[in-house]
Each structure stands twice: as structure tokens, then as C-alpha cells.
Amino acid sequence: MRRFSEFLADSMGVPKDTVMDLPRVSVCGDKEIFVENHKGLCEYTDTDIRFKMRDGIVHITGSGLRIIIMKYNSMVINGTFIRVEYEKYGRNSRNVKKNL
Amino acid sequence: MLKKIFKFVIGYVIIKVTGKNRERFINMCLYNGLDIYDVSPIDEGLVFKTDKKSFIAMRRLVRKSGVRLRIEGKRGLRYVLYRYRHRWGFAVSGLLVCIFFLLLPQYILCIEIDGTYSADRAEIEKVLREHGVYIGAKKSGIDDLGEIKNAVIYGVDGINWAWLYDEGARMRLRVQESVPAPPVRDKTVPTDIIASHDGWITRADIYRGEGFVHPGMAVSAGDLLVSGRVAVYPEGEPEDYLYVHSDAVIKADTIRKETGVFGSKEELRIKTGNTKHRVAFELFGKRLDMFLRLDCGFGAYDTTEHIYDLDTPLGYSGISCVVYDVDEVNVTERELEEKEVLDRAREQLEERICKSLGTGAVKEREELHFTRNNDIYTVELKMYLKENIGIEVPMKQE
Numbered sequence: 220m221r222r223f224s225e226f227l228a229d230s231m232g233v234p235k236d237t238v239m240d241l242p243r244v245s246v247c248g249d250k251e252i253f254v255e256n257h258k259g260l261c262e263y264t265d266t267d268i269r270f271k272m273r274d275g276i277v278h279i280t281g282s283g284l285r286i287i288i289m290k291y292n293s294m295v296i297n298g299t300f301i302r303v304e305y306e307k308y309g310r311n312s313r314n315v316k317k318n319l
Numbered sequence: 320m321l322k323k324i325f326k327f328v329i330g331y332v333i334i335k336v337t338g339k340n341r342e343r344f345i346n347m348c349l350y351n352g353l354d355i356y357d358v359s360p361i362d363e364g365l366v367f368k369t370d371k372k373s374f375i376a377m378r379r380l381v382r383k384s385g386v387r388l389r390i391e392g393k394r395g396l397r398y399v400l401y402r403y404r405h406r407w408g409f410a411v412s413g414l415l416v417c418i419f420f421l422l423l424p425q426y427i428l429c430i431e432i433d434g435t436y437s438a439d440r441a442e443i444e445k446v447l448r449e450h451g452v453y454i455g456a457k458k459s460g461i462d463d464l465g466e467i468k469n470a471v472i473y474g475v476d477g478i479n480w481a482w483l484y485d486e487g488a489r490m491r492l493r494v495q496e497s498v499p500a501p502p503v504r505d506k507t508v509p510t511d512i513i514a515s516h517d518g519w520i521t522r523a524d525i526y527r528g529e530g531f532v533h534p535g536m537a538v539s540a541g542d543l544l545v546s547g548r549v550a551v552y553p554e555g556e557p558e559d560y561l562y563v564h565s566d567a568v569i570k571a572d573t574i575r576k577e578t579g580v581f582g583s584k585e586e587l588r589i590k591t592g593n594t595k596h597r598v599a600f601e602l603f604g605k606r607l608d609m610f611l612r613l614d615c616g617f618g619a620y621d622t623t624e625h626i627y628d629l630d631t632p633l634g635y636s637g638i639s640c641v642v643y644d645v646d647e648v649n650v651t652e653r654e655l656e657e658k659e660v661l662d663r664a665r666e667q668l669e670e671r672i673c674k675s676l677g678t679g680a681v682k683e684r685e686e687l688h689f690t691r692n693n694d695i696y697t698v699e700l701k702m703y704l705k706e707n708i709g710i711e712v713p714m715k716q717e
Contacts, residue, residue, distance in 0.1 A: 259342075259343075259346035259349070259350075260342040260345050260346055261342060262342060263341075263342055263345075263358070263360055263365060264360050265360050284360075285357075285358070285359045285360075286357075286358040286359070287356065287357060288356055289345070289349060289355055289356060289358055289367075290349065291349045291350065291352065
């Protein structure tokens with residue numbers, strides 16, 4: 220099913236986050252992050268925010284982190300960000316790090 | 320901003336969540352469609368804001384997730400109104416203030432007339448009054464602004480154009496005065512040309528009249544240079560004269576002198592950093608000081624005035640707040656160098672000489688002489704010029 224939706228997204232030119240239910244993380248400099256399609260909050264402190272996505276966890280580190288707006292599937296985070304990490308579930312998980 | 324105002328009007332509750340599963344509680348809130356915002360972590364848990372309806376719905380989620388909720392505060396208009404629900408005086412006085420500010424701009428409480436230098440203000444005020452514009456008048460009773468503007472333009476002498484602005488309780492009239500054209504010289508009147516200043520004639524172009532000057536001649540102020548009385552008879556015939564309006568360009572080398580006394584010390588006013596504010600109110604054009612002495616007990620001070628108009632959505636309310644910033648200053652004297660004194664003296668004396676010059680004067684050179692007596696400089700500026708020294712004067716009829 221997953222492969223089919225990916226194929227559909229590729230062939231039809233539809234954004235993958237809508238078809239495959241992937242999270243969309245928009246980063247504005249190091250001051251604001253807009254997250255869509257999240258599946259809930261895991262951890263929330265001043266320096267770390269971890270939230271679930273379909274098959275992993277997104278880990279945001281920084282300082283003075285604050286969730287300004289929180290909706291069922293979207294949130295806006297303010298603060299000074301250092302790193303956004305993508306941690307996949309499973310045995311052969313790999314981390315995709317994005318240094319800001 | 321609008322969202323903030325809306326949330327303030329609706330009212331919100333600040334809630335603190337403590338316990339192990341606080342993130343799970345937040346997720347459950349979101350899953351159930353409850354509106355939460357401004358989530359921020361604190362030492363023992365999380366703090367967020369929500370509306371009253373969502374807070375009531377959270378109760379069952381609290382039991383499920385095992386967290387503890389505590390109301391940290393209630394903010395918003397509904398809670399303020401609830402707190403003061405028995406204090407009718409507040410509501411009544413607030414209502415009266417609103418009515419007061421709504422009523423004020425319906426009347427003309429001050430009239431400002433800008434741009435008048437030579438035009439008669441009393442005459443302008445009279446024209447305005449004829450059209451219903453006076454202090455205390457109701458604005459619904461005044462004539463059309465365009466009509467009033469035209470009345471001022473056509474009814475008052477010396478006004479070229481006018482703009483009338485309705486700014487709530489203030490009527491502002493800005494006028495542009497007309498600049499009178501220079502009088503046309505009546506060339507039928509016989510005139511002489513005399514010297515306006517002592518000088519050596521360098522050039523004399525006489526177009527009309529009988530000349531009494533030639534280049535190289537020295538003249539004194541008041542000497543006749545060109546006469547309008549022209550002899551038109553041959554030798555041996557009876558005398559006959561033609562009286563004309565003299566016209567000539569008489570160029571001469573002149574020397575202009577100006578002397579002044581200048582001190583060698585300059586006053587410096589340095590702010591000490593001590594500042595106090597004095598407040599006054601302008602109520603419908605009348606100044607009401609809220610202080611007894613402006614000096615604030617300072618020995619020497621400088622003041623800066625700031626005026627804040629109280630504007631309502633309907634315009635100016637007729638009330639202004641005037642704030643004076645009174646800065647204490649240390650007055651000290653600085654000894655100026657000789658060059659500085661002479662430069663300043665030269666500037667001032669040049670200005671004085673230039674004010675006395677006619678048109679077309681050209682400076683050739685200048686000399687500065689001074690004598691110093693203690694701290695006092697007596698400075699003389701001598702300016703060598705080339706200028707037109709001929710001035711027209713009515714001819715004396717014989």
C-alpha cells in the first residue's frame with residue numbers, strides 16, 4: 220500500500236505529505252518551525268521537543284522552545300533551534316540530521 | 320493582534336499540568352478537538368491557555384491520563400466584568416466618558432489659523448463666524464467647508480488660497496498669503512539718479528537723462544549722477560528743458576565697513592542627565608498647567624515641549640496633553656581661540672553688510688582688522704565691492 224501511494228504521488232505529481240501521510244516540517248531560519256501531520260507530542264521541555272510521526276519521531280533541539288499554536292495535526296514552535304532530527308522506528312533505523 | 324484581542328474579549332484560562340503523562344494529556348486534548356495554545360514548559364510540568372468550554376471538557380481526560388490540573392489564572396474581559404459585576408459606578412462612569420468623547424467632536428472647541436503673517440486674523444475670524452464657525456458652535460450648523468473656504472479666499476484681503484480641515488473638535492484653517500507684485504515703475508514721472516554710497520565710478524551707461532559722471536570720478540553718497548532735466552536748446556536760444564525718467568547703470572568701486580564687539584568666551588550648556596517632566600493640559604484651547612514651577616528646582620535648565628492630542632475615532636476631542644521635558648544643564652564658559660572669534664565675527668559682519676547691499680553687487684576682496692582688550696575683540700570688516708550705486712529719486716521741480 221505504501222509503495223502504491225508513493226508510486227501514485229510520483230506519477231501524478233501530488234505532494235507526498237498528503238498522499239503518504241508524511242509530516243511536513245517548515246523551518247523559518249532558526250526561529251520558527253511549522254509542523255503539519257504530526258501524530259502527537261512525546262516530550263516537551265525548554266530544550267527538546269519530540270513528536271511522533273507516521274513511522275518515526277522528529278526530535279527538535281534548541282533553547283527557549285515554546286509551542287505557540289497547537290492543533291490536532293499541526294503546531295507552530297518558536298525559539299532558537301540547533302538541530303532537527305528524524306528518528307525512524309525499527310531495527311535498521313537511521314537518523315537523518317539537519318544542522319541549522 | 321486581532322486574534323489576541325478576540326481571545327481577550329472571549330476570555331481564557333491559564334492552566335498548569337503536572338504529572339507523568341502530561342504530553343499524553345496534551346495529545347488527548349488535541350485528539351478531542353480542544354483548543355489549547357501557548358504551551359510552555361515549566362519545572363514541574365506544562366502551562367497552557369485554553370477557553371472555559373475546553374477546560375470543562377478536559378476534566379474526563381484528566382482522570383484517564385492521571386495528570387493534575389491547576390488553574391493558574393483567568394484572564395479576559397468576561398472575567399474582569401464578572402469581578403466588577405456589582406460595581407455599577409465603574410460601568411456608569413465608563414459609559415459617561417464614552418458619551419463625552421462621542422459628543423465632543425460634534426462641537427467646535429478650538430480654531431487654528433496657520434500661515435497668517437500680514438493677513439488680518441480678526442477679519443478671517445469674522446468671515447468664519449459669519450459661516451457658523453466659532454468656538455462652541457455645533458458642527459451640524461456650519462456651512463459647507465468648500466463654501467467657507469471660498470468665503471475666506473474672496474472675503475479676506477491678501478489671501479491667495481485657503482484650506483479648511485475638520486479635525487473633530489478642532490477646525491484648522493491654513494492660508495497661503497498672496498505675495499504682492501512689485502509696483503510698476505511709472506516711467507512718465509521725471510526722476511534723477513543719485514549715488515547711494517561713496518565710490519569710484521568705473522562705468523556709466525546712461526540710457527536716458529543727462530549724465531554728470533564719468534569713469535574714474537569719485538562720488539559721495541547723495542551726489543547727483545544723472546539728471547532727468549535735459550537741456551534741449553541750441554546755444555544762444557532761450558532755455559528749454561525736457562523732463563525725463565532717468566535710466567542708467569552706474570557701476571562703482573565701493574568700500575563697505577562694519578564694526579562689532581565680540582567676546583572670547585562661549586557659553587556651553589551640558590545636560591547633567593537629571594530630567595523631570597511637567598504636564599499641562601490643553602482643554603478646548605485653554606492651557607491648564609499641572610505644576611507650580613517649571614524650573615523643577617534646577618538652577619539652569621532647557622525645556623522641550625511635546626504635545627499629544629487625544630483623538631477619538633470621530634476626530635480630535637479638544638483635549639491635548641502637553642509634556643515638558645525639563646533637563647538640568649551645567650552652564651560653563653569655553654575660551655575661544657582667536658581664529659574662532661574672528662571667523663564668527665567675519666560671518667556676522669558679512670551678513671550685516673550684505674543686508675545693506677542692493678542687487679548685482681560683487682565682492683572683490685575683504686580685510687579684517689581687530690584690536691583685543693582682555694577678552695573683548697573689536698573687529699572691523701572692510702569689504703571692497705563692485706556695485707550699481709545709482710538709485711532713482713523723484714526729481715525736484717524747479
